[in-house]
Amino acid sequence: MTPSVLSDAHAPHSPASTPPVPGIATIRATDPAIADLIVKEAQRQENTLELIASENHTSPAVMAAMGTCLTNKYAEGYPNARYYGGCEFHDQVETLAIERAKQMFGCKFANVQPHSGAQANAAAFMACMEPGSTFASLVLKDGGHLSHGMKINFSGRYYNPVHYPLHYDVSHKDFERIDYDAVEKVVLEHKPKMLLCGYSAYPRTIDFARFRAIADKVGALLMSDVAHIAGLIVGGAHPSPFPHSHIVTTTTHKTLRGPRGGLILTNDEELAKKIDKAVFPGMQGGPLMHVIAAKAIAFGECLRPEWKTYAAQVVRNAKALADALIKLNYRITTGGTDNHLMLVDLRKRSEALTGADASRWLERSGIISNMNGIPSDPRPPKVTSGIRLGTPAITTRGLREADMATVASFIDRALSAGLKGETEFTHASAEIRNDVRSLCQKFPLPH
Numbered sequence: 001m002t003p004s005v006l007s008d009a010h011a012p013h014s015p016a017s018t019p020p021v022p023g024i025a026t027i028r029a030t031d032p033a034i035a036d037l038i039v040k041e042a043q044r045q046e047n048t049l050e051l052i053a054s055e056n057h058t059s060p061a062v063m064a065a066m067g068t069c070l071t072n073k074y075a076e077g078y079p080n081a082r083y084y085g086g087c088e089f090h091d092q093v094e095t096l097a098i099e100r101a102k103q104m105f106g107c108k109f110a111n112v113q114p115h116s117g118a119q120a121n122a123a124a125f126m127a128c129m130e131p132g133s134t135f136a137s138l139v140l141k142d143g144g145h146l147s148h149g150m151k152i153n154f155s156g157r158y159y160n161p162v163h164y165p166l167h168y169d170v171s172h173k174d175f176e177r178i179d180y181d182a183v184e185k186v187v188l189e190h191k192p193k194m195l196l197c198g199y200s201a202y203p204r205t206i207d208f209a210r211f212r213a214i215a216d217k218v219g220a221l222l223m224s225d226v227a228h229i230a231g232l233i234v235g236g237a238h239p240s241p242f243p244h245s246h247i248v249t250t251t252t253h254k255t256l257r258g259p260r261g262g263l264i265l266t267n268d269e270e271l272a273k274k275i276d277k278a279v280f281p282g283m284q285g286g287p288l289m290h291v292i293a294a295k296a297i298a299f300g301e302c303l304r305p306e307w308k309t310y311a312a313q314v315v316r317n318a319k320a321l322a323d324a325l326i327k328l329n330y331r332i333t334t335g336g337t338d339n340h341l342m343l344v345d346l347r348k349r350s351e352a353l354t355g356a357d358a359s360r361w362l363e364r365s366g367i368i369s370n371m372n373g374i375p376s377d378p379r380p381p382k383v384t385s386g387i388r389l390g391t392p393a394i395t396t397r398g399l400r401e402a403d404m405a406t407v408a409s410f411i412d413r414a415l416s417a418g419l420k421g422e423t424e425f426t427h428a429s430a431e432i433r434n435d436v437r438s439l440c441q442k443f444p445l446p447h
């Protein structure tokens, strides 16, 4: 049986590929309902183009490690300093992960236990600030992250965020890029304990040295949340946050292509001790040792010479996709990209086009993205005038620059059809989905 990948009533011309799912027979024997859903999700991933900038496809080894007996163990504490017996092999796993993390970023200390990027950030805050302390960051709607001071997040409830701006003046040469002079002004005025850089929806290179120089003017700690660009940094496709940053946080599942999780790095021994205490027992209990093993495997993959090729290709693909969309009359914020992502301002294509409609129409056409506000977006976050697109996942499956014009044409066909109304769209999206599947079949996921 081949369950359908997408629920659209209009059947595609070509059948979905059914990828192998290791361990599925074992799961099915215990729980056929969950087994069916896992197979459907495997098919969805195999037969659609993943353009969400924060997602990727891990290697089979990374995935396999998460399904091992390491999940059975409590290992509260750190290597050779645990609160539970039986941690001999867990100590070795975590030590390997730590050593590889340090090697990847060329730094002295790493904590591999955060369960997520948001928890890594929470631990970094706990290590460096008292509740109520002021920190400076970019606001979420301009490309920041919810854990960088959103009012309903811990970071905005228990600390005092002040935000620095982008250049909002369309005539400025750095329109929609960070306004470093304004960062300095905000920092001098508010004297924050920490200055944060690193973003979720910012397509340009970050000047870490400039941020550090600004932080130093008031004795602030510079924290760089490189979750989005970590894999590019490791592959030499984006400048490193070291030696400029006091503290670096990241997720491990985006451009690093590892399991879902977080990571904290520093060169400062005193800070490293505070970070360890903040992660455990400050924020978390038992580490997810099966995930830490998967992190170690992913870090090992990032340390291979071919990682540089991957990182460079992610950026080349993003530039090619942005160029192709510009040719099709879409506006890309800042005029393009230096990294793995771009923000598409849909209003140039049609004033009526919203991010919510666009991402829905794309999904029905087999292209997965997310709606995203653009700087100064007049529309609310659940509507938006933009979509965010990224190339890490499609680069993992082997697409190259020459394929980006094809991807852009799929996007344009879907959005153009959507603007014409449901009848036209239903017909067009079935054809696009079929074309997307054919492309995906040429570039199977790593199995």
Ligand code: DSN
Pocket: 053, 054, 117, 145, 200
């Ligand atoms: N949710 C992530 C993203 O999509 O960028 C950030 O944590």
